Amino acid sequence: MKFSHAVKTAIAGLASHKSRSVLTILGIVIGVAAVILVVSLGKGAQNLILGQIQGLGSKTIAVLPGREPKGPSDIAQTFSDSLKEKDLEALRRKDNVPTLEKIMPVVFGGASASYGDETYRLTILGVSGLVGEIFDLRPQTGVFLTEDDVKNRAAAVVIGAKVKDELFGESAALGERIKIKGRNFRVVGVLPKKGQVSFFNFDEMALVPYTTAQQYIFGIKYFHRFIIQPSSEEEIGRTVQDVKITLRNSHGISSPDKDDFFVETQADLAARLGTITSVLTLFLAAIAAISLLVGGVGIMNIMLVSVTERTREIGLRKAVGATNRDILNQFLLEAIILTLIGGIVGVFAGAILSFLSSLALSNFAGLNWSFTFPLSAAFAGLLVSSLVGLVFGLYPAHQASLKSPIEALRYE
Amino acid sequence: MMPLLQAKNLGKVYEEKGIKTQALAGVSFEVNSGDFVAIMGPSGSGKSTLLHILGFLDSESSGEYRLDGKTVRDYGGDELARIRNKKMGFVFQAFNLLPRLSVLENVKLPLFYSAVPEEEWEGRVLRAIEAVGLSERKNHEAAKLSGGEKQRAAIARALVNDPQIIFADEPTGNLDSKSGGQVMEIIQRLNEEEGRTVILITHETYTAQHARRVIELWDGKIVSDNWDFKKQP
Secondary structure (H helix, E strand, C coil): CCHHHHHHHHHHHHHCCHHHHHHHHHHHHHHHHHHHHHHHHHHHHHHHHHHHHHCCCCCCEEEEECCCCCCCCCCCCCCCCCCEHHHHHHHHCCCCCCCEEEEEEEEEEEEEEEECCEEEEEEEEEECCCHHHHHCCCCCEECCCCHHHHHCCCCEEEECHHHHHHHHCCCCCCCCEEEECCEEEEEEEECCCCCEECCEEHHHEEEEEHHHHHHHHHCCCECCEEEEEECCHHHHHHHHHHHHHHHHHHHCCCCHHHCCEEEEEHHHHHHHHHHHHHHHHHHHHHHHHHHHHHHHHHHHHHHHHHHHHCHHHHHHHHHCCCCHHHHHHHHHHHHHHHHHHHHHHHHHHHHHHHHHHHHHHHHCCCCCCCCCCCHHHHHHHHHHHHHHHHHHHHHHHHHHHHCCHHHHHHCC | CCCCEEEEEEEEEEEECCEEEEEEEEEEEEECCCCEEEEECCCCCCHHHHHHHHCCCCCCCEEEEEECCEEHHHCCHHHHHHHHHHHEEEECCCCCCCCCCEHHHHHHHHHHCCCCCHHHHHHHHHHHHHHCCCHHHCCCEHHHCCHHHHHHHHHHHHHCCCCCEEEEECCCCCCCHHHHHHHHHHHHHHHHCCCCEEEEEECCHHHHCCCCEEEEEECCEEEEEEECCCCCC
16 A cells, blocks of 8 residues: 555544544643643743853852862852961962952851841842952942952941832932941942842842951851952963962862862853753653653554454455555554644644743743743654654554454454 | 366364364365356355355465465465455445445545556546446445445445455345345346356355355355256246
8 A cells, every 4th residue: 555545544544533533632732732841941941040140251260168069969068168368368369370360259148237117138248349340230329349448347338229129218328327237337339220140139138348247247257259250261271270279279288189169160150050950851841741651642542442443444454455564554654643743733832832931931020031942842742742653553553453354344 | 277266175163262163174166267156055054254265364274275276375464465455356245335435435445455556546446336336326425325335335346456256245135135136136247247256155045046056055064066056047
């Protein structure tokens, strides 16, 4: 039997049971659409996160205390006290890290701030005068912290837009005093509303000189981060090496295995988060794929019913000259056509759902969400759905092909 | 001349749940090309089993069946299907049309499995339908035909590949005497005018009277083999 005739025969067979065929297809449609939706949303989330990391500046290098995480699930030992004042001085020396252009120590932690009757729980970020350049921030009103503020442990604070709203409402904040840890801080600047940048939401932060934060707010003598920028992107690799050597010398560490700090570039961070989101997406897609499997079982079930129902037809076809292979092909084609149609409809349904979800996420959740249509997932969806038809159609089709023409013709 | 069909001591045993049933117990006969043979016998005599073996729909348990001098055991499964398609036409008691398809589509069915070039299909189908007098009903759904029309459509389907042998298994069994008569006339014409070999199964004497030779089966054995059985007008 010619292939084109076999396809026509299969389509005619399916068309004679329209509602049954449509319901069977629906199982595959849901499976494929779910996979497409999950992969598309996963990609969107990945783009969102990576976009925010890049917002921090591509040549930024962070030095963190503790051991470097070995994988996505390895939580870094952040709260260690290995980064000290002497390290800062060592790193600042030109002969240790010649390519270093800027270095800013950072301390941070939660605290309550109050003004009059208003109290607000915010994040304190202890920074130096370089904060504006490194994070690309300008106060909307007032001025930024200066190196003198750092030197003098000045009780000066620059507050984020949300902090200003919460504590002061409509009235002016500049020059007012807010209380943090029982100490008065003078508001010298207010930041513009900026939203989430990387992991920082400056809107909910209060920036103070790091020296002030260390001594008066947290009572510590170490740093939570060094933020370093080399003179150019090309120097990142060299700078990282020099920073590591300098810190090892400063800490008296002989082998890299014993490092009590680690250096992270934006590229590292992007790669690590990329891995996390990829794994999550894959995991969710695998769950979604289970519905595809269920759809396949549905196909097998319907095909078995169909084979039994059409026993006489099979016998007759054999009597007029159909070979076992002709019968096998006919039923296999029916199964594959069902799943292929399901796959195509599922890809479109998945694309539409992903598009609507991305619209909803960017409009209602206020995220900078971009719609991505995963072409690879669409191809995979089509391929897998056809394979499902092949695999789950094979057994019923084989059963059909083995029917003896006599038994089949006698079947009532 | 070499006989078309040769049955040598054919035996068939069915086994179901350990119980053996002997359907055929040593049947031997020969059929020449152009013969019209009726196989008669009460139900359970093995006549249907014999027809199925002769038509490659079933296989013998013992003995030997030769078609065109070649033993059937030498054919592969696909070759059997090809011969069924090309050389044999089947007419069943229950018609076995595909009910949702039109007469045209039903008659066309064997062509799908044949090597006949596609341009010839339409002509063949129309000629076969013409030959059984169903031209006016060719676009009707098979399910909507009367019993006699259904059987004539089935004969057209059997004819479409221009077979050498027609196997008819109780073709009038489900028909009233008038349509049964029409069907038998067509079958007789296929034999006398077109020279096709006909093997007919029946338990009705008046149906068997269309044949030139009648073989009677009883308990899986031939009990009589009468030539020139046909009643002279």
